[in-house]
Amino acid sequence: MSILYATIIFVKKHLSKFAIRYVTVLLVILFIILTVLAYSGYYYYNLLAAEMIRIRSDLASTTAEFQTKISDLQSNLAGAKSESATLSQALRAAEEKSGAFEKQIGAISNTVGTLEKLSQTDKELLQKYSRVYFLNEHYVPSNLIPIDAKYLYDPSKPLELHARVWPYLEKLLTAAAAERVTLQIASAYRSFGTQATLKSSYTVIYGAGSANQFSADQGYSEHQLGTTVDLTIRGTVPFTNFEKTAGYDWLTANAYKYGFVLSYPKGNTYYQFEPWHWRFVGLALAAKLQSDQTYFYDLNQRDVDKYLVTIFD
Numbered sequence: 628m629s630i631l632y633a634t635i636i637f638v639k640k641h642l643s644k645f646a647i648r649y650v651t652v653l654l655v656i657l658f659i660i661l662t663v664l665a666y667s668g669y670y671y672y673n674l675l676a677a678e679m680i681r682i683r684s685d686l687a688s689t690t691a692e693f694q695t696k697i698s699d700l701q702s703n704l705a706g707a708k709s710e711s712a713t714l715s716q717a718l719r720a721a722e723e724k725s726g727a728f729e730k731q732i733g734a735i736s737n738t739v740g741t742l743e744k745l746s747q748t749d750k751e752l753l754q755k756y757s758r759v760y761f762l763n764e765h766y767v768p769s770n771l772i773p774i775d776a777k778y779l780y781d782p783s784k785p786l787e788l789h790a791r792v793w794p795y796l797e798k799l800l801t802a803a804a805a806e807r808v809t810l811q812i813a814s815a816y817r818s819f820g821t822q823a824t825l826k827s828s829y830t831v832i833y834g835a836g837s838a839n840q841f842s843a844d845q846g847y848s849e850h851q852l853g854t855t856v857d858l859t860i861r862g863t864v865p866f867t868n869f870e871k872t873a874g875y876d877w878l879t880a881n882a883y884k885y886g887f888v889l890s891y892p893k894g895n896t897y898y899q900f901e902p903w904h905w906r907f908v909g910l911a912l913a914a915k916l917q918s919d920q921t922y923f924y925d926l927n928q929r930d931v932d933k934y935l936v937t938i939f940d
């Protein structure tokens with residue numbers, strides 16, 4: 628107010644009365660305008676500040692709401708993820724179980740198949756005979772077939788062989804013939820009765836001691852199985868020096884490929900050396916004996932039996 632008063636004094640000194648009144652009125656009007664402006668400014672400032680506070684608080688509560696929603700969503704997502712992990716774990720476990728189950732079923736059906744095959748395979752076919760095991764006098768192979776006369780040493784005397792062994796023997800004879808080794812069959816299946824007659828005739832001719840060395844007693848002969856043959860080479864007398872013929876050499880090198888093995892090699896403890904006497908034991912066992920350079924009678928019956936199920940494979 629002192630500035631205003633000094634201004635009034637200054638104006639009174641230098642201006643006319645009319646001008647002073649005019650200026651005073653102007654100043655009053657200016658003062659009123661300024662006061663109104665200041666007041667409204669203050670009023671609007673307060674209004675804006677209140678509005679700002681309200682907006683801020685709204686914003687804060689909205690943000691808090693959003694954060695709650697986000698954290699809810701996050702926890703839901705985590706829950707869903709863990710649920711899905713649990714489910715896929717359960718699925719994997721179920722799959723594993725089913726796989727194991729399938730494997731088990733496969734193994735069982737394999738075993739059943741093997742057992743079925745074994746139950747249908749004649750157990751006598753891989754038995755060790757000759758003073759070791761006695762074959763029942765009533766034993767006759769399940770299916771014997773007559774051998775084509777063209778393969779026989781004496782075509783006038785028909786011979787029979789186990790039907791399932793014949794294809795192997797025929798292949799053997801054909802393969803040998805292809806290498807100019809013409810093998811002939813001198814003896815094949817012999818029944819219990821035939822063997823008894825044969826043995827007694829040998830005993831009459833050679834005496835019991837000699838006959839025992841080269842002819843099995845009835846019931847101990849591999850010939851009763853129908854899987855065994857005595858071979859000879861065309862143009863020679865059977866059982867005479869067969870080991871010195873190309874037939875013996877060929878058989879020693881090749882017979883195993885057709886499942887046949889030499890039962891009584893040189894120096895065996897069962898009989899005299901029988902180079903003509905070949906027994907069918909199946910491809911797998913024959914190959915094993917050939918590669919190990921051992922003989923059928925050297926093996927334990929238990930080891931031999933493992934080959935029974937695959938004898939005709």
Ligand SMILES: [Zn+2]
Nearest residue numbers: 850856857904
């Ligand atoms: Zn024989």
